[in-house]
Amino acid sequence: MAHVGSGATHAVVPNNKNESVLEGMRVVQGRVQFAKEHIDRLYQSAKAMAMDLGLSKRELLGLIHETIDKNNMQQANDIHIRLVVSRGLKSTPYQNPSVNIGLPLVVIIPEYKSVDPSVKVKGLRLITSHIRRGTPDVKDEMWNHISKATDIQACIGANVVGADEALMLDPNGFVKTCNSTNFFIVRNNEVWAPTRAYQMQGITRAKTIDICRANGIPVFEQDFTLTETYGADEAFCTGTFPSHIPVREIDGRVIGNGSMGPVTKRLNELYKQVVQKDVRRQRSEILAKL
Known part of the structure:
Protein backbone atom coordinates (compact mmCIF):
# COMPACT_ATOMS: atom_id res chain seq x y z
CA MET A 1 0.00 0.00 0.00
CA VAL A 115 12.26 -24.49 5.40
CA ASP A 116 13.75 -27.54 3.71
CA PRO A 117 13.69 -30.12 6.55
CA SER A 118 16.90 -31.71 5.29
CA VAL A 119 18.81 -28.54 6.20
CA LYS A 120 18.26 -29.17 9.92
CA VAL A 121 19.48 -32.73 9.48
CA LYS A 122 22.65 -32.06 7.53
CA GLY A 123 23.44 -28.63 9.06
CA LEU A 124 25.26 -25.68 7.54
CA ARG A 125 28.77 -25.38 6.21
CA LEU A 126 30.23 -21.94 6.99
CA ILE A 127 33.29 -20.11 5.73
CA THR A 128 34.83 -17.11 7.48
CA SER A 129 34.62 -13.98 5.34
CA HIS A 130 37.37 -11.38 5.01
CA ILE A 131 34.63 -8.73 5.07
CA ARG A 132 34.13 -7.32 8.56
CA ARG A 133 30.99 -6.00 10.21
CA GLY A 134 30.81 -2.20 10.12
CA THR A 135 30.94 0.30 12.94
CA PRO A 136 27.79 2.27 13.87
CA ASP A 137 29.36 5.58 12.85
CA VAL A 138 29.48 4.31 9.24
CA LYS A 139 26.18 2.40 9.02
CA ASP A 140 24.66 1.04 12.18
CA GLU A 141 24.40 -2.74 11.77
CA MET A 142 21.44 -2.59 14.14
CA TRP A 143 19.28 -1.17 11.34
CA ASN A 144 17.30 -3.65 9.28
CA HIS A 145 18.25 -1.66 6.22
CA ILE A 146 17.82 -2.77 2.61
CA SER A 147 21.37 -1.68 1.77
CA LYS A 148 23.14 -4.94 2.66
CA ALA A 149 26.07 -4.69 0.28
CA THR A 150 28.60 -6.00 2.81
CA ASP A 151 26.40 -8.98 3.72
CA ILE A 152 25.85 -9.76 0.04
CA GLN A 153 29.57 -9.56 -0.70
CA ALA A 154 30.22 -11.98 2.16
CA CYS A 155 27.46 -14.24 0.83
CA ILE A 156 28.99 -14.19 -2.66
CA GLY A 157 32.32 -15.23 -1.18
CA ALA A 158 30.62 -18.17 0.54
CA ASN A 159 28.87 -19.15 -2.70
CA VAL A 160 32.16 -19.19 -4.61
CA VAL A 161 33.63 -21.86 -2.33
CA GLY A 162 30.39 -23.81 -1.97
CA ALA A 163 29.60 -22.84 1.62
CA ASP A 164 26.05 -22.21 2.85
CA GLU A 165 26.72 -18.92 4.66
CA ALA A 166 29.56 -16.59 5.55
CA LEU A 167 30.71 -16.21 9.13
CA MET A 168 31.63 -12.57 9.73
CA LEU A 169 33.97 -11.04 12.31
CA ASP A 170 33.76 -7.65 14.00
CA PRO A 171 36.43 -4.92 13.56
CA ASN A 172 38.37 -6.43 16.47
CA GLY A 173 38.47 -9.91 14.95
CA PHE A 174 35.91 -11.53 17.25
CA VAL A 175 33.22 -13.83 15.84
CA LYS A 176 30.03 -11.87 15.30
CA THR A 177 27.30 -13.13 12.94
CA CYS A 178 26.56 -14.80 9.62
CA ASN A 179 25.64 -12.81 6.54
CA SER A 180 21.89 -13.40 6.98
CA THR A 181 21.48 -15.13 10.35
CA ASN A 182 22.68 -14.72 13.93
CA PHE A 183 25.28 -17.13 15.30
CA PHE A 184 25.78 -19.07 18.56
CA ILE A 185 28.15 -21.71 19.89
CA VAL A 186 27.87 -24.20 22.74
CA ARG A 187 30.85 -25.10 24.93
CA ASN A 188 30.60 -27.36 27.98
CA ASN A 189 26.78 -27.04 27.91
CA GLU A 190 27.03 -23.24 27.98
CA VAL A 191 25.48 -21.19 25.20
CA TRP A 192 27.72 -18.37 23.96
CA ALA A 193 26.22 -15.52 21.97
CA PRO A 194 28.36 -12.79 20.40
CA THR A 195 27.71 -9.39 21.97
CA ARG A 196 25.04 -7.10 20.51
CA ALA A 197 27.59 -4.77 18.93
CA TYR A 198 28.13 -4.82 15.15
CA GLN A 199 25.18 -7.05 14.33
CA MET A 200 21.45 -7.10 13.60
CA GLN A 201 19.38 -7.43 16.73
CA GLY A 202 17.73 -10.68 15.69
CA ILE A 203 14.37 -11.47 17.27
CA THR A 204 15.02 -15.21 17.22
CA ARG A 205 18.41 -14.46 18.76
CA ALA A 206 16.77 -12.54 21.62
CA LYS A 207 14.11 -15.22 22.11
CA THR A 208 16.83 -17.89 22.27
CA ILE A 209 18.67 -16.02 25.01
CA ASP A 210 15.38 -15.52 26.90
CA ILE A 211 14.59 -19.25 26.58
CA CYS A 212 18.00 -20.14 28.00
CA ARG A 213 17.48 -17.90 31.01
CA ALA A 214 13.94 -19.18 31.61
CA ASN A 215 15.01 -22.82 31.50
CA GLY A 216 18.24 -22.82 33.48
CA ILE A 217 20.52 -23.11 30.46
CA PRO A 218 23.73 -21.09 31.08
CA VAL A 219 24.00 -18.35 28.45
CA PHE A 220 26.63 -15.64 28.03
CA GLU A 221 26.80 -12.69 25.65
CA GLN A 222 30.52 -12.20 25.17
CA ASP A 223 33.36 -11.84 22.71
CA PHE A 224 34.97 -15.06 21.51
CA THR A 225 37.48 -16.07 18.87
CA LEU A 226 37.56 -18.35 15.86
CA THR A 227 39.79 -20.73 17.82
CA GLU A 228 37.10 -21.07 20.50
CA THR A 229 34.51 -21.48 17.76
CA TYR A 230 36.40 -24.30 16.03
CA GLY A 231 36.62 -26.08 19.39
CA ALA A 232 32.93 -25.69 20.22
CA ASP A 233 30.77 -28.71 21.02
CA GLU A 234 27.92 -27.26 18.96
CA ALA A 235 27.19 -24.25 16.78
CA PHE A 236 23.95 -23.01 15.31
CA CYS A 237 22.37 -20.13 13.45
CA THR A 238 19.07 -18.41 14.20
CA GLY A 239 16.63 -16.41 12.12
CA THR A 240 12.94 -15.67 11.72
CA PHE A 241 12.61 -17.98 8.72
CA PRO A 242 14.78 -20.99 9.72
CA SER A 243 14.50 -20.69 13.55
CA HIS A 244 17.50 -22.86 14.63
CA ILE A 245 19.83 -24.49 12.11
CA PRO A 246 22.85 -26.52 13.28
CA VAL A 247 26.31 -25.76 11.90
CA ARG A 248 28.28 -28.85 10.95
CA GLU A 249 31.50 -27.28 9.68
CA ILE A 250 33.39 -23.96 9.80
CA ASP A 251 36.45 -23.34 7.62
CA GLY A 252 36.89 -27.07 7.13
CA ARG A 253 36.71 -27.85 10.88
CA VAL A 254 33.88 -30.19 11.88
CA ILE A 255 31.94 -28.81 14.85
CA GLY A 256 31.19 -31.41 17.51
CA ASN A 257 30.02 -34.57 15.80
CA GLY A 258 28.86 -32.67 12.73
CA SER A 259 25.13 -32.79 13.50
CA MET A 260 22.55 -31.01 15.67
CA GLY A 261 23.75 -31.29 19.27
CA PRO A 262 21.58 -31.86 22.35
CA VAL A 263 21.58 -28.23 23.51
CA THR A 264 20.60 -26.93 20.06
CA LYS A 265 17.89 -29.59 19.82
CA ARG A 266 16.47 -28.63 23.21
CA LEU A 267 16.48 -24.94 22.34
CA ASN A 268 14.73 -25.68 19.05
CA GLU A 269 11.95 -27.59 20.84
CA LEU A 270 11.54 -24.93 23.53
CA TYR A 271 11.39 -22.25 20.82
CA LYS A 272 8.57 -24.08 19.06
CA GLN A 273 6.58 -23.95 22.29
CA VAL A 274 7.14 -20.20 22.62
CA VAL A 275 6.03 -19.67 19.01
CA GLN A 276 2.87 -21.74 19.50
CA LYS A 277 1.97 -19.77 22.62
CA ASP A 278 2.48 -16.50 20.75
CA VAL A 279 0.42 -17.38 17.67
CA ARG A 280 -2.47 -18.84 19.69
CA ARG A 281 -3.40 -15.30 20.70
CA GLN A 282 -6.27 -13.55 18.95
CA ARG A 283 -5.41 -10.78 16.51
CA SER A 284 -7.20 -8.29 18.75
CA GLU A 285 -4.93 -9.24 21.64
CA ILE A 286 -1.83 -8.82 19.48
CA LEU A 287 -3.03 -5.42 18.24
CA ALA A 288 -3.70 -4.29 21.80
CA LYS A 289 -0.01 -4.84 22.68
CA LEU A 290 1.18 -2.32 20.08
Missing part, protein backbone atom coordinates in the same frame (compact mmCIF):
# COMPACT_ATOMS: atom_id res chain seq x y z
CA ALA A 2 1.37 3.40 -0.95
CA HIS A 3 0.97 6.56 1.04
CA VAL A 4 1.71 9.29 -1.49
CA GLY A 5 1.08 13.01 -1.32
CA SER A 6 -1.46 14.51 -3.75
CA GLY A 7 -1.57 17.71 -5.76
CA ALA A 8 1.97 17.55 -7.15
CA THR A 9 2.41 19.66 -10.29
CA HIS A 10 5.81 18.29 -11.27
CA ALA A 11 7.11 14.92 -12.38
CA VAL A 12 7.76 12.30 -9.75
CA VAL A 13 10.36 9.52 -9.71
CA PRO A 14 10.68 6.39 -7.58
CA ASN A 15 12.65 6.55 -4.39
CA ASN A 16 16.23 5.31 -4.27
CA LYS A 17 15.71 1.85 -2.79
CA ASN A 18 18.70 2.28 -0.48
CA GLU A 19 16.50 4.61 1.57
CA SER A 20 14.46 1.67 2.81
CA VAL A 21 14.01 -0.47 5.91
CA LEU A 22 12.53 -3.94 5.97
CA GLU A 23 11.24 -6.80 8.09
CA GLY A 24 10.93 -10.51 7.42
CA MET A 25 7.99 -12.09 9.27
CA ARG A 26 6.47 -15.53 9.69
CA VAL A 27 2.70 -16.01 9.70
CA VAL A 28 1.04 -19.01 11.36
CA GLN A 29 -2.72 -19.51 11.01
CA GLY A 30 -3.20 -15.86 10.12
CA ARG A 31 -1.16 -14.54 13.08
CA VAL A 32 2.14 -12.76 12.67
CA GLN A 33 4.75 -14.50 14.80
CA PHE A 34 6.20 -12.10 17.40
CA ALA A 35 4.38 -9.22 15.72
CA LYS A 36 5.16 -6.61 18.38
CA GLU A 37 8.89 -7.29 18.27
CA HIS A 38 9.01 -7.08 14.48
CA ILE A 39 6.89 -3.93 14.26
CA ASP A 40 8.88 -2.25 17.04
CA ARG A 41 12.15 -3.05 15.27
CA LEU A 42 10.86 -1.66 11.98
CA TYR A 43 9.77 1.61 13.58
CA GLN A 44 13.08 1.91 15.42
CA SER A 45 15.01 1.58 12.14
CA ALA A 46 12.66 4.02 10.40
CA LYS A 47 13.02 6.58 13.18
CA ALA A 48 16.83 6.32 13.04
CA MET A 49 16.54 7.21 9.34
CA ALA A 50 14.09 10.06 10.07
CA MET A 51 11.25 8.30 8.22
CA ASP A 52 7.68 8.94 9.36
CA LEU A 53 5.51 6.08 8.09
CA GLY A 54 2.32 8.10 8.50
CA LEU A 55 0.76 5.03 10.11
CA SER A 56 0.42 3.85 13.68
CA LYS A 57 1.86 0.46 14.55
CA ARG A 58 -1.68 -0.92 14.89
CA GLU A 59 -2.63 0.42 11.48
CA LEU A 60 0.39 -1.19 9.88
CA LEU A 61 -0.32 -4.57 11.47
CA GLY A 62 -3.92 -4.18 10.33
CA LEU A 63 -2.69 -3.77 6.74
CA ILE A 64 -0.60 -6.93 7.12
CA HIS A 65 -3.66 -8.83 8.37
CA GLU A 66 -5.68 -7.47 5.45
CA THR A 67 -3.02 -8.66 3.00
CA ILE A 68 -3.03 -12.14 4.54
CA ASP A 69 -6.82 -12.33 4.34
CA LYS A 70 -7.06 -10.99 0.77
CA ASN A 71 -4.68 -13.76 -0.30
CA ASN A 72 -6.66 -16.45 1.59
CA MET A 73 -3.66 -17.33 3.74
CA GLN A 74 -5.45 -17.44 7.10
CA GLN A 75 -5.12 -21.21 7.58
CA ALA A 76 -1.57 -21.71 6.32
CA ASN A 77 1.48 -22.31 8.53
CA ASP A 78 4.25 -21.57 6.03
CA ILE A 79 3.76 -17.93 5.12
CA HIS A 80 6.70 -15.56 4.91
CA ILE A 81 6.11 -11.82 4.65
CA ARG A 82 8.63 -9.32 3.39
CA LEU A 83 7.68 -5.84 4.57
CA VAL A 84 9.59 -3.02 2.89
CA VAL A 85 9.22 0.69 3.68
CA SER A 86 10.97 3.13 1.37
CA ARG A 87 11.06 6.89 1.76
CA GLY A 88 8.60 7.29 -1.13
CA LEU A 89 8.34 9.34 -4.29
CA LYS A 90 10.72 12.16 -5.17
CA SER A 91 10.36 15.25 -7.34
CA THR A 92 13.83 14.61 -8.76
CA PRO A 93 16.34 11.72 -8.56
CA TYR A 94 18.31 13.08 -5.61
CA GLN A 95 19.15 11.43 -2.30
CA ASN A 96 18.22 14.37 -0.05
CA PRO A 97 14.93 13.57 1.74
CA SER A 98 13.88 17.21 1.31
CA VAL A 99 12.79 16.41 -2.27
CA ASN A 100 10.44 13.62 -1.23
CA ILE A 101 6.75 13.96 -1.94
CA GLY A 102 4.30 12.76 0.67
CA LEU A 103 4.69 9.78 2.95
CA PRO A 104 6.79 6.61 2.58
CA LEU A 105 5.84 3.72 0.34
CA VAL A 106 4.82 0.57 2.22
CA VAL A 107 5.08 -2.74 0.36
CA ILE A 108 3.79 -6.01 1.88
CA ILE A 109 4.81 -9.17 0.01
CA PRO A 110 3.39 -12.49 1.29
CA GLU A 111 4.56 -15.84 -0.06
CA TYR A 112 4.25 -19.51 0.69
CA LYS A 113 7.68 -20.53 1.90
CA SER A 114 8.86 -23.38 4.12
Whole structure:
Protein backbone atom coordinates (compact mmCIF):
# COMPACT_ATOMS: atom_id res chain seq x y z
CA MET A 1 0.00 0.00 0.00
CA ALA A 2 1.37 3.40 -0.95
CA HIS A 3 0.97 6.56 1.04
CA VAL A 4 1.71 9.29 -1.49
CA GLY A 5 1.08 13.01 -1.32
CA SER A 6 -1.46 14.51 -3.75
CA GLY A 7 -1.57 17.71 -5.76
CA ALA A 8 1.97 17.55 -7.15
CA THR A 9 2.41 19.66 -10.29
CA HIS A 10 5.81 18.29 -11.27
CA ALA A 11 7.11 14.92 -12.38
CA VAL A 12 7.76 12.30 -9.75
CA VAL A 13 10.36 9.52 -9.71
CA PRO A 14 10.68 6.39 -7.58
CA ASN A 15 12.65 6.55 -4.39
CA ASN A 16 16.23 5.31 -4.27
CA LYS A 17 15.71 1.85 -2.79
CA ASN A 18 18.70 2.28 -0.48
CA GLU A 19 16.50 4.61 1.57
CA SER A 20 14.46 1.67 2.81
CA VAL A 21 14.01 -0.47 5.91
CA LEU A 22 12.53 -3.94 5.97
CA GLU A 23 11.24 -6.80 8.09
CA GLY A 24 10.93 -10.51 7.42
CA MET A 25 7.99 -12.09 9.27
CA ARG A 26 6.47 -15.53 9.69
CA VAL A 27 2.70 -16.01 9.70
CA VAL A 28 1.04 -19.01 11.36
CA GLN A 29 -2.72 -19.51 11.01
CA GLY A 30 -3.20 -15.86 10.12
CA ARG A 31 -1.16 -14.54 13.08
CA VAL A 32 2.14 -12.76 12.67
CA GLN A 33 4.75 -14.50 14.80
CA PHE A 34 6.20 -12.10 17.40
CA ALA A 35 4.38 -9.22 15.72
CA LYS A 36 5.16 -6.61 18.38
CA GLU A 37 8.89 -7.29 18.27
CA HIS A 38 9.01 -7.08 14.48
CA ILE A 39 6.89 -3.93 14.26
CA ASP A 40 8.88 -2.25 17.04
CA ARG A 41 12.15 -3.05 15.27
CA LEU A 42 10.86 -1.66 11.98
CA TYR A 43 9.77 1.61 13.58
CA GLN A 44 13.08 1.91 15.42
CA SER A 45 15.01 1.58 12.14
CA ALA A 46 12.66 4.02 10.40
CA LYS A 47 13.02 6.58 13.18
CA ALA A 48 16.83 6.32 13.04
CA MET A 49 16.54 7.21 9.34
CA ALA A 50 14.09 10.06 10.07
CA MET A 51 11.25 8.30 8.22
CA ASP A 52 7.68 8.94 9.36
CA LEU A 53 5.51 6.08 8.09
CA GLY A 54 2.32 8.10 8.50
CA LEU A 55 0.76 5.03 10.11
CA SER A 56 0.42 3.85 13.68
CA LYS A 57 1.86 0.46 14.55
CA ARG A 58 -1.68 -0.92 14.89
CA GLU A 59 -2.63 0.42 11.48
CA LEU A 60 0.39 -1.19 9.88
CA LEU A 61 -0.32 -4.57 11.47
CA GLY A 62 -3.92 -4.18 10.33
CA LEU A 63 -2.69 -3.77 6.74
CA ILE A 64 -0.60 -6.93 7.12
CA HIS A 65 -3.66 -8.83 8.37
CA GLU A 66 -5.68 -7.47 5.45
CA THR A 67 -3.02 -8.66 3.00
CA ILE A 68 -3.03 -12.14 4.54
CA ASP A 69 -6.82 -12.33 4.34
CA LYS A 70 -7.06 -10.99 0.77
CA ASN A 71 -4.68 -13.76 -0.30
CA ASN A 72 -6.66 -16.45 1.59
CA MET A 73 -3.66 -17.33 3.74
CA GLN A 74 -5.45 -17.44 7.10
CA GLN A 75 -5.12 -21.21 7.58
CA ALA A 76 -1.57 -21.71 6.32
CA ASN A 77 1.48 -22.31 8.53
CA ASP A 78 4.25 -21.57 6.03
CA ILE A 79 3.76 -17.93 5.12
CA HIS A 80 6.70 -15.56 4.91
CA ILE A 81 6.11 -11.82 4.65
CA ARG A 82 8.63 -9.32 3.39
CA LEU A 83 7.68 -5.84 4.57
CA VAL A 84 9.59 -3.02 2.89
CA VAL A 85 9.22 0.69 3.68
CA SER A 86 10.97 3.13 1.37
CA ARG A 87 11.06 6.89 1.76
CA GLY A 88 8.60 7.29 -1.13
CA LEU A 89 8.34 9.34 -4.29
CA LYS A 90 10.72 12.16 -5.17
CA SER A 91 10.36 15.25 -7.34
CA THR A 92 13.83 14.61 -8.76
CA PRO A 93 16.34 11.72 -8.56
CA TYR A 94 18.31 13.08 -5.61
CA GLN A 95 19.15 11.43 -2.30
CA ASN A 96 18.22 14.37 -0.05
CA PRO A 97 14.93 13.57 1.74
CA SER A 98 13.88 17.21 1.31
CA VAL A 99 12.79 16.41 -2.27
CA ASN A 100 10.44 13.62 -1.23
CA ILE A 101 6.75 13.96 -1.94
CA GLY A 102 4.30 12.76 0.67
CA LEU A 103 4.69 9.78 2.95
CA PRO A 104 6.79 6.61 2.58
CA LEU A 105 5.84 3.72 0.34
CA VAL A 106 4.82 0.57 2.22
CA VAL A 107 5.08 -2.74 0.36
CA ILE A 108 3.79 -6.01 1.88
CA ILE A 109 4.81 -9.17 0.01
CA PRO A 110 3.39 -12.49 1.29
CA GLU A 111 4.56 -15.84 -0.06
CA TYR A 112 4.25 -19.51 0.69
CA LYS A 113 7.68 -20.53 1.90
CA SER A 114 8.86 -23.38 4.12
CA VAL A 115 12.26 -24.49 5.40
CA ASP A 116 13.75 -27.54 3.71
CA PRO A 117 13.69 -30.12 6.55
CA SER A 118 16.90 -31.71 5.29
CA VAL A 119 18.81 -28.54 6.20
CA LYS A 120 18.26 -29.17 9.92
CA VAL A 121 19.48 -32.73 9.48
CA LYS A 122 22.65 -32.06 7.53
CA GLY A 123 23.44 -28.63 9.06
CA LEU A 124 25.26 -25.68 7.54
CA ARG A 125 28.77 -25.38 6.21
CA LEU A 126 30.23 -21.94 6.99
CA ILE A 127 33.29 -20.11 5.73
CA THR A 128 34.83 -17.11 7.48
CA SER A 129 34.62 -13.98 5.34
CA HIS A 130 37.37 -11.38 5.01
CA ILE A 131 34.63 -8.73 5.07
CA ARG A 132 34.13 -7.32 8.56
CA ARG A 133 30.99 -6.00 10.21
CA GLY A 134 30.81 -2.20 10.12
CA THR A 135 30.94 0.30 12.94
CA PRO A 136 27.79 2.27 13.87
CA ASP A 137 29.36 5.58 12.85
CA VAL A 138 29.48 4.31 9.24
CA LYS A 139 26.18 2.40 9.02
CA ASP A 140 24.66 1.04 12.18
CA GLU A 141 24.40 -2.74 11.77
CA MET A 142 21.44 -2.59 14.14
CA TRP A 143 19.28 -1.17 11.34
CA ASN A 144 17.30 -3.65 9.28
CA HIS A 145 18.25 -1.66 6.22
CA ILE A 146 17.82 -2.77 2.61
CA SER A 147 21.37 -1.68 1.77
CA LYS A 148 23.14 -4.94 2.66
CA ALA A 149 26.07 -4.69 0.28
CA THR A 150 28.60 -6.00 2.81
CA ASP A 151 26.40 -8.98 3.72
CA ILE A 152 25.85 -9.76 0.04
CA GLN A 153 29.57 -9.56 -0.70
CA ALA A 154 30.22 -11.98 2.16
CA CYS A 155 27.46 -14.24 0.83
CA ILE A 156 28.99 -14.19 -2.66
CA GLY A 157 32.32 -15.23 -1.18
CA ALA A 158 30.62 -18.17 0.54
CA ASN A 159 28.87 -19.15 -2.70
CA VAL A 160 32.16 -19.19 -4.61
CA VAL A 161 33.63 -21.86 -2.33
CA GLY A 162 30.39 -23.81 -1.97
CA ALA A 163 29.60 -22.84 1.62
CA ASP A 164 26.05 -22.21 2.85
CA GLU A 165 26.72 -18.92 4.66
CA ALA A 166 29.56 -16.59 5.55
CA LEU A 167 30.71 -16.21 9.13
CA MET A 168 31.63 -12.57 9.73
CA LEU A 169 33.97 -11.04 12.31
CA ASP A 170 33.76 -7.65 14.00
CA PRO A 171 36.43 -4.92 13.56
CA ASN A 172 38.37 -6.43 16.47
CA GLY A 173 38.47 -9.91 14.95
CA PHE A 174 35.91 -11.53 17.25
CA VAL A 175 33.22 -13.83 15.84
CA LYS A 176 30.03 -11.87 15.30
CA THR A 177 27.30 -13.13 12.94
CA CYS A 178 26.56 -14.80 9.62
CA ASN A 179 25.64 -12.81 6.54
CA SER A 180 21.89 -13.40 6.98
CA THR A 181 21.48 -15.13 10.35
CA ASN A 182 22.68 -14.72 13.93
CA PHE A 183 25.28 -17.13 15.30
CA PHE A 184 25.78 -19.07 18.56
CA ILE A 185 28.15 -21.71 19.89
CA VAL A 186 27.87 -24.20 22.74
CA ARG A 187 30.85 -25.10 24.93
CA ASN A 188 30.60 -27.36 27.98
CA ASN A 189 26.78 -27.04 27.91
CA GLU A 190 27.03 -23.24 27.98
CA VAL A 191 25.48 -21.19 25.20
CA TRP A 192 27.72 -18.37 23.96
CA ALA A 193 26.22 -15.52 21.97
CA PRO A 194 28.36 -12.79 20.40
CA THR A 195 27.71 -9.39 21.97
CA ARG A 196 25.04 -7.10 20.51
CA ALA A 197 27.59 -4.77 18.93
CA TYR A 198 28.13 -4.82 15.15
CA GLN A 199 25.18 -7.05 14.33
CA MET A 200 21.45 -7.10 13.60
CA GLN A 201 19.38 -7.43 16.73
CA GLY A 202 17.73 -10.68 15.69
CA ILE A 203 14.37 -11.47 17.27
CA THR A 204 15.02 -15.21 17.22
CA ARG A 205 18.41 -14.46 18.76
CA ALA A 206 16.77 -12.54 21.62
CA LYS A 207 14.11 -15.22 22.11
CA THR A 208 16.83 -17.89 22.27
CA ILE A 209 18.67 -16.02 25.01
CA ASP A 210 15.38 -15.52 26.90
CA ILE A 211 14.59 -19.25 26.58
CA CYS A 212 18.00 -20.14 28.00
CA ARG A 213 17.48 -17.90 31.01
CA ALA A 214 13.94 -19.18 31.61
CA ASN A 215 15.01 -22.82 31.50
CA GLY A 216 18.24 -22.82 33.48
CA ILE A 217 20.52 -23.11 30.46
CA PRO A 218 23.73 -21.09 31.08
CA VAL A 219 24.00 -18.35 28.45
CA PHE A 220 26.63 -15.64 28.03
CA GLU A 221 26.80 -12.69 25.65
CA GLN A 222 30.52 -12.20 25.17
CA ASP A 223 33.36 -11.84 22.71
CA PHE A 224 34.97 -15.06 21.51
CA THR A 225 37.48 -16.07 18.87
CA LEU A 226 37.56 -18.35 15.86
CA THR A 227 39.79 -20.73 17.82
CA GLU A 228 37.10 -21.07 20.50
CA THR A 229 34.51 -21.48 17.76
CA TYR A 230 36.40 -24.30 16.03
CA GLY A 231 36.62 -26.08 19.39
CA ALA A 232 32.93 -25.69 20.22
CA ASP A 233 30.77 -28.71 21.02
CA GLU A 234 27.92 -27.26 18.96
CA ALA A 235 27.19 -24.25 16.78
CA PHE A 236 23.95 -23.01 15.31
CA CYS A 237 22.37 -20.13 13.45
CA THR A 238 19.07 -18.41 14.20
CA GLY A 239 16.63 -16.41 12.12
CA THR A 240 12.94 -15.67 11.72
CA PHE A 241 12.61 -17.98 8.72
CA PRO A 242 14.78 -20.99 9.72
CA SER A 243 14.50 -20.69 13.55
CA HIS A 244 17.50 -22.86 14.63
CA ILE A 245 19.83 -24.49 12.11
CA PRO A 246 22.85 -26.52 13.28
CA VAL A 247 26.31 -25.76 11.90
CA ARG A 248 28.28 -28.85 10.95
CA GLU A 249 31.50 -27.28 9.68
CA ILE A 250 33.39 -23.96 9.80
CA ASP A 251 36.45 -23.34 7.62
CA GLY A 252 36.89 -27.07 7.13
CA ARG A 253 36.71 -27.85 10.88
CA VAL A 254 33.88 -30.19 11.88
CA ILE A 255 31.94 -28.81 14.85
CA GLY A 256 31.19 -31.41 17.51
CA ASN A 257 30.02 -34.57 15.80
CA GLY A 258 28.86 -32.67 12.73
CA SER A 259 25.13 -32.79 13.50
CA MET A 260 22.55 -31.01 15.67
CA GLY A 261 23.75 -31.29 19.27
CA PRO A 262 21.58 -31.86 22.35
CA VAL A 263 21.58 -28.23 23.51
CA THR A 264 20.60 -26.93 20.06
CA LYS A 265 17.89 -29.59 19.82
CA ARG A 266 16.47 -28.63 23.21
CA LEU A 267 16.48 -24.94 22.34
CA ASN A 268 14.73 -25.68 19.05
CA GLU A 269 11.95 -27.59 20.84
CA LEU A 270 11.54 -24.93 23.53
CA TYR A 271 11.39 -22.25 20.82
CA LYS A 272 8.57 -24.08 19.06
CA GLN A 273 6.58 -23.95 22.29
CA VAL A 274 7.14 -20.20 22.62
CA VAL A 275 6.03 -19.67 19.01
CA GLN A 276 2.87 -21.74 19.50
CA LYS A 277 1.97 -19.77 22.62
CA ASP A 278 2.48 -16.50 20.75
CA VAL A 279 0.42 -17.38 17.67
CA ARG A 280 -2.47 -18.84 19.69
CA ARG A 281 -3.40 -15.30 20.70
CA GLN A 282 -6.27 -13.55 18.95
CA ARG A 283 -5.41 -10.78 16.51
CA SER A 284 -7.20 -8.29 18.75
CA GLU A 285 -4.93 -9.24 21.64
CA ILE A 286 -1.83 -8.82 19.48
CA LEU A 287 -3.03 -5.42 18.24
CA ALA A 288 -3.70 -4.29 21.80
CA LYS A 289 -0.01 -4.84 22.68
CA LEU A 290 1.18 -2.32 20.08
